[in-house]
Amino acid sequence: MEFINLIIVLSTFFVYWDCTRNHIGKNSTEKGLLNNSAGVWTIGTCLLWIVVFPLYLINRKKLKQKAIDVPQVVPSLRRNVTLGLLFVISVLIVVGQFSNSVTLDDNSLLSDVSGVWKASDGTIVTIAFEDSLNQKIQFDDAAFPVTINQVDLTNDVVVITVVKDEIEKVWSIQKIIDPDESFQLLITLANGAQDQLTFIRNIH
Numbered sequence: 001m002e003f004i005n006l007i008i009v010l011s012t013f014f015v016y017w018d019c020t021r022n023h024i025g026k027n028s029t030e031k032g033l034l035n036n037s038a039g040v041w042t043i044g045t046c047l048l049w050i051v052v053f054p055l056y057l058i059n060r061k062k063l064k065q066k067a068i069d070v071p072q073v074v075p076s077l078r079r080n081v082t083l084g085l086l087f088v089i090s091v092l093i094v095v096g097q098f099s100n101s102v103t104l105d106d107n108s109l110l111s112d113v114s115g116v117w118k119a120s121d122g123t124i125v126t127i128a129f130e131d132s133l134n135q136k137i138q139f140d141d142a143a144f145p146v147t148i149n150q151v152d153l154t155n156d157v158v159v160i161t162v163v164k165d166e167i168e169k170v171w172s173i174q175k176i177i178d179p180d181e182s183f184q185l186l187i188t189l190a191n192g193a194q195d196q197l198t199f200i201r202n203i204h
Contacts, residue, residue, distance in 0.1 A: 016042040025072025117197035
């Protein structure tokens with residue numbers, strides 16, 4: 001849905017820019033479906049893109065030719081302000097779409113590493129990263145609050161700060177995918193020590 005919205009906004013930007021650049025607009029002496037101002041073409045593209053945008057493209061050459069004979073000039077200040085607003089809206093949608101996709105991927109990785117795991121020495125490690133209000137890591141019965149510093153989607157690594165004995169320590173947890181597409185976790189402590197965690201069950 002975000003991609004479609006982006007196409008609509010970019011199409012709207014193009015129609016207004018193209019109309020005003022080529023002086024396409026409403027001729028008061030004519031009537032007809034195609035006799036519209038730049039603003040009407042633009043609003044129509046935004047609200048009824050599936051009909052208006054193809055209609056504009058199909059008749060663009062005819063509209064440009066008519067504009068040569070009867071040009072409709074939009075004041076430069078109004079044109080620049082409108083184009084600026086449309087450009088800002090386009091950028092916000094692009095940024096919003098990218099941010100949403102990253103957030104979804106981040107949440108997916110945090111969900112994957114959350115669960116009950118077993119360390120190589122038999123310690124039960126509970127990782128709870130899905131609840132943004134109560135993120136923690138627990139070794140047997142000892143629980144420590146956690147802050148998520150970074151979610152590295154390229155390497156499937158979550159970097160965290162753990163408060164232990166009133167001291168903040170930076171750890172990392174990496175998702176290691178096995179050949180059978182299951183996965184384990186590799187936890188690296190602040191002193192460089194590492195341990196591999198095998199999955200036991202989900203938290204709930």
